[in-house]
Amino acid sequence: MGESSAGQSVTQSSSETDLKQRLADLPPDKLAALHKRLLQKRQPYQPIRRLxxxxxxPLSFHQQRLWFIEQLQPETPLYNVSRAMHLKGQLQYVALKSALQALLNRHxxxxxxxxxxNGExxxxxxxxxxxxxPVVDLQVDGVDTEASLPLHLSKEGQRIFDLSADLLFRATLFRLADDQHVLxxxxxxxxxxxxxxxxxxxxxxxxxxDFYSEPGCELPxxxxxxVDFARWQRELQQQRLFAERIQWWKRHLANAPAVLELATDKPRPLINSxxxxxxxxxxxxxxxxQLEVLVREENVTLYMILLAGFxxxxxxxxxxxKFLVGTTSAGRHRPETHSIVGFFVDTMVVKADLSGAPTVREVLQRVRQTVINAVEHSDVPFDRIVESLDLPRDLSRHGLFQVLFNAPxxxxxxxxxxEATPVKVDAQISRFDLEMTFAEGANKTTGITWNTDLFNAATIQRMLGHYAALLRAIATxxxxxxxxxxxxxxxxxLQLLVQWNDTADGFSGARCIHDLFEQQVERTPAADAVVFGNEKLTYRELNQRANQLAHYxxxxxxxxxxxxxxCLERSPELIVSILGILKAGAAYVPLDPGYPQKRLDTIMEDTGIHLMLTQADLVMRFTGVATILPGDTAAYPLDNPGLQGSPGQLAYIIFTSGSTGRPKGGMxxxxxxxxxxxxAQRVVQLDHRARLLSVTTISFDIFALELFLxxxxxxxxILASRETAMDGHALARLLTRSRTTHLQATPTTWQMLVDVDWQPP
Incomplete structure (x- = not known):
């Protein structure tokens, strides 16, 4: 609610003297063109007549749309407007009540x-x-008035109006002390x-x-x-003007994005509450x-600068x-309306254009021209514009735009x-995803109103901090x-550059990853380390087989x-091979058997591999290199090799996908x-009871997490076969049968599980 100073900002962007000088500086041809345009736009002034x-x-177009919304969302305080004023001093209750009564009589x-x-x-x-x-006395023993007042204001501001029976105007006086009240x-x-x-x-x-000490004061x-304004809106001359303006708005809004893709903290509900x-x-x-200095330098208004910052x-x-942002205009284009209380405020849509990497000054001038053009064509009810666009109805968000910038x-x-000062009434209502408001004086309400179904308070706090930082950058x-x-x-x-980079921590005595594994073997030798179908390896068995390979x-x-x-298919032998290679002090180069031969050849060429651990049915793919098969190591010792590795030694080389060219190896x-x-363990905190299902190919870096965590x-x-990892139904069955407690996977795998209606236990 409220209207921006957008319309006023255009006329205030330069003084009358400056305007005369600018007109005098125009070349004759442009001055003539301007004069011609003004003559074309001139229309005979017809005052609004009293009915x-x-x-x-009948309702005005503004009221009509709002009334229909009220029918769709009844019994909500969504369109209650509540303001409060702290009054310090000796308040005269009778004078205040009489003044409020006079307002009710007058408007x-x-x-x-x-x-x-008849249906209308x-x-x-x-x-x-x-x-x-009514007077609500908050001077109760033991009650903190500063804490209780906001609750009372919010509750009163949310009381529902019966549009067919109630006065649409309520006043409540809260007594905080003998000389302090809130109206x-x-x-x-x-x-x-x-x-x-x-x-x-x-x-x-x-x-x-007047009622207190200055009797005789009369308001004009x-x-x-x-109601005269509402009838005037429907006159034929106004309908013709509206039709012209609507065509301009349809051209202006053509090809504009329908939704501002603003990330939210929570899923958007189907119906906006x-x-x-x-x-x-x-x-x-x-x-x-500083911003006021820029106002003068750029011949803009403060409103335009704040809107540009938004x-x-x-x-x-x-x-x-490019995106759309809503703002508001007074909607009082006729002087007769300036002294009337009523619903005149209208919505105005402005199109943001930040294409072409503009500077701040360029954005300011774009915003200035956009606002001027919008105000020039704003004398048509927004509801008529919306009707002409035939937008799809979406109860989850505001149509045409989702954020509003308001400067009442x-x-x-x-x-x-x-002494009168404003008191914020938190009505706990938001009609938009975000509403940025800039207001000073007695109605000071600068800040953001946000939809709590979408955003957390911490996000809004960061957003306000970012907005303030941008305003400082604009000014300087x-x-x-x-x-x-x-x-x-x-x-x-400080957090990003210093605190989050302060990651130094105590390092364990282990020099290499297999040292840590050997320490775990000493703690849980009989526990199941690897499970593949019906095959299991305990920690002791896994370590001994890896030791044999390392000695070999x-x-x-x-x-x-x-x-x-x-290059091995997914099996316990794959895990034995990785540990055996590391225990020998070497580094492994994973080659997925499912990869094309050309990719495997490229990796072998780049790394210069001369020795390959593989299986019998894959040997023919690796000509020119020595191959080792499972079972070749059975005669070697079971004890740890005891080699002293270095933390700087290579553990493995992993290759990129090659989507941007030749695959590159990361060491x-x-x-x-x-x-x-x-x-990772510090975050995930696995313990001996955990059962982690591995579905990732060995050629993906994250496989190391699935293995060593x-x-x-x-x-x-728990090791899934290649076939199981690619079959949603089979994977779901394995998750249940293996009593898996942890799974990390790509979005594709998760979607595969969703498609088969898998539910975690």
Whole structure:
């Protein structure tokens, strides 16, 4: 709710003197063209006429859309407008109540109810009744008024209006102390907008002074009523104007993205509940002064700078160069409407354009022109624009745009001897994903209202910090490209550059990954280490078979920095081979048997492998290299080789997919592997009861995690065959049969399990 100063910002972007000078500087041809355009746009002014009194009146286009929304979402406070004022001093209750009664008598919109006649919504102006001003005394022993007041304000602000029976205007006075009160006004949006609030509070202050100490003060009568404006909207001349404006908006919004792809903390619900919260943003005085300097330099308004900063924030969060953001305009294009309380505020859509890596100054000028064009064509109800676009209905999000930038008009208060300051009413409502508001003065509400179904408070706090950082960058370095603007807060920079990089930690006595495995063998020799179908290897058995292979390799001349190829189908022998190669001080080079021969040849060529551990049916794929088969090592010793490895030795070489060219080998050293596994264990915290199912190919780096994470804590590694890992039904059965407790896999594998309706135990 509320309206931005977008419309006002255009006329305030330069002074009258500056405008005259700019006109004088125009060349004759452009001055003539401007004069011609103004003549073409000139239309005879026809004032809004006052209607004869009637029992019922039609709704305005603004009211009509809101009324329909209320029918779709009944019994919600989504369109309650609630404001509160802290009044310090000796409050005169009778004068305040009389002033509020005078407001109710003066403004018919506050006494309007809504009814259905012959299937059409209509509004009825009711006679003024006596206003009730309840006083809620919060001076209760043991009650913290600062803590209880927000709860009372929120509860009162969420009380539902009966649109067909209730006054759409409520006032409540909270007594905090004899000289401290809070006045809360709650009005339904059908009868009020941000401009109206300014009128009401200004007139309330005048009337309060009148009833209190300055009798005889009279407010000028309104020229027309809100119902006259509603009827005027439907006149033929206005319909023609609306049709012209709608065509411009359809061209302006053509090809605009339908959704702002803003990442959320929670899944978007199918139906937007409207639940929200507010978080305040304080703009320091020094930053405000710096922005005002830029206002003058760039011939823009503060509103335009703040909107540009919001565009840049959303661009940096989403990566989108073009998107739509909602804002609001007063909707009071006719002077007769300026003194009327009612629902005039209208929505305006502005298209953000951050394409081409623009600088801040370029973005400011784009925003300036965009706002000027939008305001020039804003004298058509937004609802008519939406109807013409025939948008698909989506109850989960606001149509056309999902974020709003709002800068409601500012107002100040003078309650005679009372000191009046605003109090935020957290109505816990949000009609959009995000709503950024900038307001100062008596209605200070600068900050973000967000949909709590989508975002956590911590995310919004970070977002406000990033917005403030961008505003500082705009003020101090407007020549820099927006993609290079600093956005992190100082605490975030400290966390990212210092704290998160302070990863030094005590290192275990083990020099290599197989040393840690041997230590685990001593702790749990009889536990199952590897399970493959009906075949099992205990920690002792796995270690002894790996030792035999290691002794064999050493006898073949394998040692530190030697590279041994490894091409085996998924089986316990694969795990034995990896450990045996590492125990011999060598590094293994994994080659998946399922890979094309060309890829295997490329890896062998790049690494210069001369020795290959493989199986009988694969030997023919590796000509020119010596091969070792399972069973060749049976005669070798069972004890640990006892070789002293170095943390800097290679553990394995893993090759990239080659999607961007020739596959490249990454050399992983022992210390990196040990560091990774120990760090992962600190997070995952597996213990001896865990059963981790391995489905990853040996040629993927993450296979090392599936192998060593369970084997360093006494857990069991469940090895899935290639066929099982690629079959959703078979994999689901194995998960259940093996009593698997942990599985890490790619999104493709998880989707495969979802497709077969697998459910974790």
């Amino acid at each position: 004869p009194d009637a029992a019922y009146y 018919e919109a506050l006494r309007t109810t809504f009814h259905v006649l 919504p209509m509004q009825r102006i009711n006679a003024a009744s006596e206003l009730v001003l 809360q006004l709650t009005i339904h949006h059908l009868a009020c907008d941000g401009w109206s609030l300014g009128l009401l509070f200004n007139e309330l202050a005048i009337l309060y002074r 009568p309104a020229v027309i009523r809100y 409207g639940s929200g919260a507010f978080m305040q943003l304080d703009i320091p005085a020094q930053l405000r002064e 565009f840049i924030l959303l661009h940096r969060y989403t990566g989108m160069e 008009p500012q107002y100040d208060l003078d309650f005679n001897d009372l 370095s407007p020549e820099q490209p927006v993609c290079q603007m600093p956005m992190l807060t100082e605490p975030e920079r 390799l050493v006898a073949r001349g394998v040692g530190p920095e030697s590279l041994v190829g490894l 992983i050293e022992q210390y990196a592997l040990v560091n990774f596994i120990l760090a 369970p084997l360093l804590c006494g857990a069991s590694m």
